Amino acid sequence: MIYWVLKRIFIGPIVKLLFRPWVKGRTNVPDEGPAILASNHLSFSDSIFMPLMVRRPVVFLAKQEYFTGTGLKGWLTATFFRVTNQLPMDRSGGAASTASLTAGAEVLRKGGLLGIYPEGTRSPDARMYRGKVGVARLALETRVRVVPVAMIGTDKVQPIGQRFPSIRRIGVIFGQPLDFSEYYDRAEDRDVQRLVTDRIMQELQRLSGQEYVDVYAATVKAQLAAGEGTQSKQGSRAHQGEPGPGEGTTAGPGEGTTEGA
Secondary structure (H helix, E strand, C coil): EEEEEEEHHHHCCCCHHCCCCCHEEEHCCCCCCEEEEEEEECCHHHHHHHHHHHCCCCEEEEEEHHHHHCCHHHHHHHHHHHHCCCCECCCCCCHHHHHHHHHHHHHHCCCCCECCCCCCCCCCCEECCCCCCCHHHHHHHHHEEEEEEEEEEEHHHHCCCCCCCCCCEEEEECCCCCHHHHHHHHHHHHHHHHHHHHHHHHHHHHCCCCECCCHHHHHHHHHHHHHHHHHHHHHHHHHCCCCCCCCCHHHCCCCCCCCCC
């Protein structure tokens, strides 16, 4: 009930008035029955804009951290995500991630629409990163089609770190549903899961026009955070007249190494 009130009366009309979203391929979203809406992820706002462009309710798998914040801000964020049909997704891997995917599978088995970000986190630089195989596991185990969804321009509306969105037009493109029925009997095959995930990412790249990078976005974010921490420490040492790690050498720590998948 709260979901529909927010979508139809409060948030929906205001968002459409301010951001004037354009939509392509909305008829590719089925009028009934289960489907996975697999989207690229450029902004926090993606989870607001995309469901508003779909007539049916969309249940999203959102990162668990949105539900566990502290203080008034944490409570407000968690409350917003719960009333807008979003489920916590544990991205730590193993049994925790499997439990999260099981909750998503239950939505599909009940005939609902499930939204998921295959990249697992927002892009740090508007490029598209390697998809995680959870989306393939869901599609193969529940035997549903995947509708690729490209968010356009949301990174300009609310880049990472920007608290309030900028007013500018955004777009949403719903691609043709992808049918992976030929692989249903191999749902547990890791190679098949990777093949299906890569196919989804290829279609997302085609729809969005983003540059593709074949590493995980979370890995890049961790490297960026580590680099910022190193720079901060080096700056502190330089201020105190101390040499930083790697100074006087031809290569800093970790340079010349490659990252495995």
